[in-house]
Amino acid sequence: MAGVTSALVKESAEKLTQRIKESTSTREKDKLQVLYWLKQEKAPAIKVIAKSLGHHRNTVQTWLCKYREEGLEGMLERKKSKGRVRVIPEWAEKALEKRLK
16 A cells, blocks of 8 residues: 555545544544545655554555545444343343243
């Protein structure tokens, strides 16, 4: 990914700046900041950007891959975890509830 240029980033620098200001999530701001820096004429290397933001280079690479595949909204999307699988089966819970009544 050494050859990443500003051509990769479709959004304007002004739009990115506006989105950074409006963003409430630190992770979202970091992702937008990466795009903003890549949009600059003399964009720093991915390794430098990652270190500046306090993330690993692979994390920034993953964000950029997501941006290329799904665009800005896809990159900024945060998926919710499904949570832990129930330990007590539903049938056991119903049986216990019935006994307690």
